[in-house]
Amino acid sequence: xxxxxxxxxxxxxxxxxxxxxxxxxxxxxxxxxxxxxxxxxxxxxxxxxxxxxxxxxxxxxxxxxxxxxxxxxxxxxxxxxxxxxxxxxxxxxxxxxxxxxxxxxxxxxxxxxxxxxxxxxxxxxxxxxxxxxxxxxxxxxxxxxxxxxxxxxxxxxxxxxxxxxxxxxxxxxxxxxxxxxxxxxxxxxxxxxxxxxxxxxxxxxxxxxxxxxxxxxxxxxxxxxxxxxxxxxxxxxxxxxxxxxxxxxxxxxxxxx
Amino acid sequence: xxxxxxxxxxxxxxxxxxxxxxxxxxxxxxxxxxxxxxxxxxxxxxxxxxxxxxxxxxxxxxxxxxxxxxxxxxxxxxxxxxxxxxxxxxxxxxxxxxxxxxxxxxxxxxxxxxxxxxxxxxxxxxxxxxxxxxxxxxxxxxxxxxxxxxxxxxxxxxxxxxxxxxxxxxxxxxxxxxxxxxxxxxxxxxxxxxxxxxxxxxxxxxxxxxxxxxxxxxxxxxxxxxxxxxxxxxxxxxxxxxxxxxxxxxxxxxxxxxxxxxxxxxxxxxxxxxxxxxxxxxxxxxxxxxxxxxxxxxxxxxxxxxxxxxxxx
Numbered sequence: 285x286x287x288x289x290x291x292x293x294x295x296x297x298x299x300x301x302x303x304x305x306x307x308x309x310x311x312x313x314x315x316x317x318x319x320x321x322x323x324x325x326x327x328x329x330x331x332x333x334x335x336x337x338x339x340x341x342x343x344x345x346x347x348x349x350x351x352x353x354x355x356x357x358x359x360x361x362x363x364x365x366x367x368x369x370x371x372x373x374x375x376x377x378x379x380x381x382x383x384x385x386x387x388x389x390x391x392x393x394x395x396x397x398x399x400x401x402x403x404x405x406x407x408x409x410x411x412x413x414x415x416x417x418x419x420x421x422x423x424x425x426x427x428x429x430x431x432x433x434x435x436x437x438x439x440x441x442x443x444x445x446x447x448x449x450x451x452x453x454x455x456x457x458x459x460x461x462x463x464x465x466x467x468x469x470x471x472x473x474x475x476x477x478x479x480x481x482x483x484x485x486x487x488x489x490x491x492x493x494x495x496x497x498x499x500x501x502x503x504x505x506x507x508x509x510x511x512x513x514x515x516x517x518x519x520x521x522x523x524x525x526x527x528x529x530x531x532x533x534x535x536x537x538x539x540x541x
Numbered sequence: 542x543x544x545x546x547x548x549x550x551x552x553x554x555x556x557x558x559x560x561x562x563x564x565x566x567x568x569x570x571x572x573x574x575x576x577x578x579x580x581x582x583x584x585x586x587x588x589x590x591x592x593x594x595x596x597x598x599x600x601x602x603x604x605x606x607x608x609x610x611x612x613x614x615x616x617x618x619x620x621x622x623x624x625x626x627x628x629x630x631x632x633x634x635x636x637x638x639x640x641x642x643x644x645x646x647x648x649x650x651x652x653x654x655x656x657x658x659x660x661x662x663x664x665x666x667x668x669x670x671x672x673x674x675x676x677x678x679x680x681x682x683x684x685x686x687x688x689x690x691x692x693x694x695x696x697x698x699x700x701x702x703x704x705x706x707x708x709x710x711x712x713x714x715x716x717x718x719x720x721x722x723x724x725x726x727x728x729x730x731x732x733x734x735x736x737x738x739x740x741x742x743x744x745x746x747x748x749x750x751x752x753x754x755x756x757x758x759x760x761x762x763x764x765x766x767x768x769x770x771x772x773x774x775x776x777x778x779x780x781x782x783x784x785x786x787x788x789x790x791x792x793x794x795x796x797x798x799x800x801x802x803x804x805x806x807x808x809x810x811x812x813x814x815x816x817x818x819x820x821x822x823x824x825x826x827x828x829x830x831x832x833x834x835x836x837x838x839x840x841x842x843x844x845x846x847x848x849x850x851x852x853x854x
Contacts, residue, residue: 298774299677299736305684325777346673349777370676390680438806440835449804449833449841451818471830 291407294321294336296329296355297344297368302389306342306368309393314400326350330358338363339407342387345369353422361413364406366399384414435488441467441474448474452491456505456521457528458483460498470523493537495519495530509538590629591636598629670704671766681736696735702728706762718852719786719795720752722761726784729762733769740779741769747786747795754786754793755850757824763813764797764843772801772841780840793849800840804833817845 293310297303303322310317320336323329326343327350333341341363343352350358356365367386385399438449450467459466464475465483476483484494494500507520509530517530517538530538590598602622609618678700685693706725723745730743765784773780780800787794814831821829829847836842 298740299681300738301681301684301736302677304688305680308684308687327777348775370680371672389676390683436806438804438833440804440806447835449806449835451815451833453815453818470827 290316290318291340291403292318292320292336292338293340293342294323294329294332294338294363295319295342296323296326296332296347296352297342298324298347299344300324302344302368305389306387306391306396309391309396310342310400312393313397314404317400326352326355326358329355333359333363340364340366340403342366342368353418356414357418357422360415360418361411364403364411365414366403384412384417435491436486439467439476441476443472443474450474452487452502455502456524457499457501457526458492459500459528468524468526493534495528495534495537497531499528501528587628587632587636588640590625591632592640593629595629598625602626671770677736678732685735692735696732699728699731703732706759716755716852717758718752719747719754719756719761719793722756722758723747723752723784726761726765729765730782737769737773737779741773742781744781744783746783751786751788751793753851755852756793756795756845756847757820760817760820760845761795761797763817764845767813767843768797768799768801768841771805772799772803774801776802788849789846791849792846794844794846796842796844798836798840798842800838803835803839804841814843821845821847 291314295303295306295310297306303324307319307322310319317340320338321332323332325347329341329343329347330350332338341355341359343355343365345352345367346369347355352367352369356367359365365384367384368389368391369386370389385402387395387399435452437452439452439455441448441450450469454469456468456470458480459468460480461475463477465478465480467474467476480494480498480500484492484500487500490503492500492502501519501521505521505523507522510518510520512518512527512529516532517535519528519530519538521528593601602625605618605622606615609615678696682693682696682700685696702725706728727745730745733741734743761784765782768782773782781798782800783796783798785796785798814833818831821831825847829845832844832846834842834844
């Protein structure tokens with residue numbers, strides 16, 4: 285039987301202290317294991333794993349840029365993966381069903397020893413690509429594509445020379461004006477470049493109603509609806525003197541109960 | 542009695558009796574019920590009289606007269622109309638005021654309830670400590686105990702200081718000052734500086750003279766935690782964080798600036814900021830505001846403006 289080469293590993297965590305900790309404990313539990321590289325984010329981990337081809341990659345789940353789950357997806361089948369996490373109950377329950385191991389920070393020496401034992405067994409086989417598990421994990425963690433549709437909660441608008449982030453809950457209405465769209469709040473008005481037509485798709489239809497080709501109003505800001513002399517519905521908004529005309533197409537919105 | 546397996550005849554008679562008995566008492570109860578019904582009707586008529594406009598009353602009276610003329614018995618109707626006018630003139634004002642008052646009380650009660658709910662929610666949010674932060678910090682302390690015990694001890698002290706500040710507490714009498722709030726934030730920043738190392742440089746730029754100014758609790762912490770969690774931590778190369786304070790137009794403006802990844806308009810980090818906004822509104826109405834802006838250098842700048850007041854010693 286030829287002597288098998290020493291097993292190798294890459295450790296990725298954005299905090300150096302945590303890398304030192306896991307490396308220290310791995311050395312105690314498995315002296316033959318050679319740590320060939322350290323990474324401080326997912327992208328680095330993937331690059332290192334591709335160039336150094338380690339047997340095992342230890343991946344912290346929350347890392348800047350590319351997180352541990354994404355890195356594992358990129359590495360699928362190339363190396364055995366062990367996830368490291370400080371706290372993630374959802375993820376842990378998923379690991380328990382899967383073929384992959386995980387370590388909780390701070391990793392207790394006994395727990396690290398158990399992981400090493402399992403890894404020694406697993407090294408005899410080819411790495412599991414873990415597709416099912418990873419897609420399940422990324423959904424649970426919120427990186428998956430099954431996320432509910434997200435609407436604008438902040439609008440980035442210019443106010444004089446400054447750029448402001450205005451929470452949608454502060455906005456009374458949007459109004460098309462020449463090349464710009466005016467954002468009206470109780471305190472000030474600001475301008476954005478996005479036309480109403482595009483804006484309406486990004487706003488939560490439960491929060492904002494279009495009442496006119498040129499006007500979108502926040503439903504909760506509506507104080508009352510009256511009729512003007514021409515018989516059009518007119519919306520009065522809390523905190524603004526401006527009256528907003530409702531075009532016939534949108535009359536049904538304010539139909540009497 | 543129904544379970545009695547006796548002759549079916551007796552049983553039927555018994556049923557007949559028990560069926561008749563309620564009918565008799567119903568008869569006795571009926572006049573009282575009819576009376577109550579009439580009283581109810583009368584009072585709803587009275588309420589209607591109290592709030593209806595004179596114009597409408599005249600119109601209804603006219604219609605009643607028309608019906609009376611058709612029926613050819615106008616007298617009771619005329620009596621009713623005259624009585625209505627007298628009641629409206631005499632008691633209408635008082636009744637109307639009663640109705641308005643009871644409505645106002647109801648509204649005030651709802652508002653009080655809403656305030657209580659809001660306060661409870663605030664306390665719950667104040668007590669929210671990120672488990673991720675806590676476990677990561679404890680793991681770091683665990684590592685430092687082996688490699689650098691004095692540093693481990695300092696980090697643990699910072700953690701204790703941070704936890705104390707994050708617990709909801711009864712601050713009787715004294716109002717929180719900007720100085721206190723900055724101290725509590727620096728505990729958090731010390732922890733993050735050890736953990737993130739060169740990825741985070743923090744600068745606190747608050748003039749001594751402003752530290753005695755009144756500043757609401759836990760708001761600066763929210764801004765600082767947001768700046769790290771949503772600004773600097775997701776950025777691979779990290780960046781700078783600055784806490785600053787100044788007086789602008791008689792208002793105390795405290796800002797937290799970071800050079801992180803910047804704000805995402807969709808979702809993320811909204812809860813903490815919405816909470817700050819809600820509390821500012823509850824404490825100061827329109828005299829305070831939270832402003833989020835994008836500095837020309839990128840990243841995010843969050844500013845809280847409150848009326849400038851010196852805390853009583």
